[in-house]
Amino acid sequence: DIVMTQSPDSLAVSLGERATINCKSSRSVLNSSNNKNYLAWYQQKPGQPPKLLINWASTRESGVPDRFSASGSGADFALTISSLQAEDVAVYYCQQYYTTLQTFGQGTKVEVK
Amino acid sequence: QLQLQESGPGLVKPSETLSLTCTVSGGSISSGDYYWGWIRQPPGKGLEWIGSIYYSGSTYYNPSLKSRVTISVDTSKNHFSLRLTSRTAADTAVYYCARFHVARGFDYWGQGTLVTVSS
DSSP states (O other), X not given: XXXXXXXXXXXXXXXTSOEEEEEEESSOOEETTTTEEOEEEEEEOTTXXXXXXXXXXXXXXXXXXXXXXXEEETTEEEXXXXXXXXXXXXXXXXXXXXXXXXXXXXXXXXXXX | OOEEXXXXXXEEOTTSOEEEEEEEESSOTTOTTEEEEXXXXXXXXXXXXXXXXXXXXXXXXXXXXXXXXXXXXXXXXXXXXXXXXXXXXGGOEEXXXXXXXXXXXXXXXXXXXXXXXXX
């Protein structure tokens, strides 16, 4: 299994400030044949299902605000919220879909300081 | 707009089989571009992929649950189902159904249904 480890487990940021979440996989999720990283980011607000924010490690889904950006390749990835808004309070998960056994990170809770 | 809706009992005894159905509306489950999956989330915890199915019936399961899980699809009813046997309290969770695209991840989710395993 590919183990996904996120850091930190929780993060408190002032409104308007930057928040960065890291995600490390136990092995590379980069497909060398197409140079794509099979890594997604999700946002889950209380009482709601997860919402897909980012696919291919850095491609924003339609409608996702551009304050959300993501980067990384191979086994190290990051999600950044450039200017935290109140509506961004949520738990964020990374997920690898490189292998049939898809796995999620443990989640990072983002709160307002 | 695609919608997924889970249905099934909210309380099951350890001796009973947990059975859930996900009904898809606003799109066809027979679309060749997608798989259809089940993910669960114990209260206050993270997400665990249970398994996925293609409209043809090909299935993929989490090895940690494979011996207890069956996922099936009924294209005529545009729904797919989950059966989980030998339940324990550890199976208490919100169960989500979702659509999976190999290039994007899980892009549409149901609202989830809480299943409690208790005698």
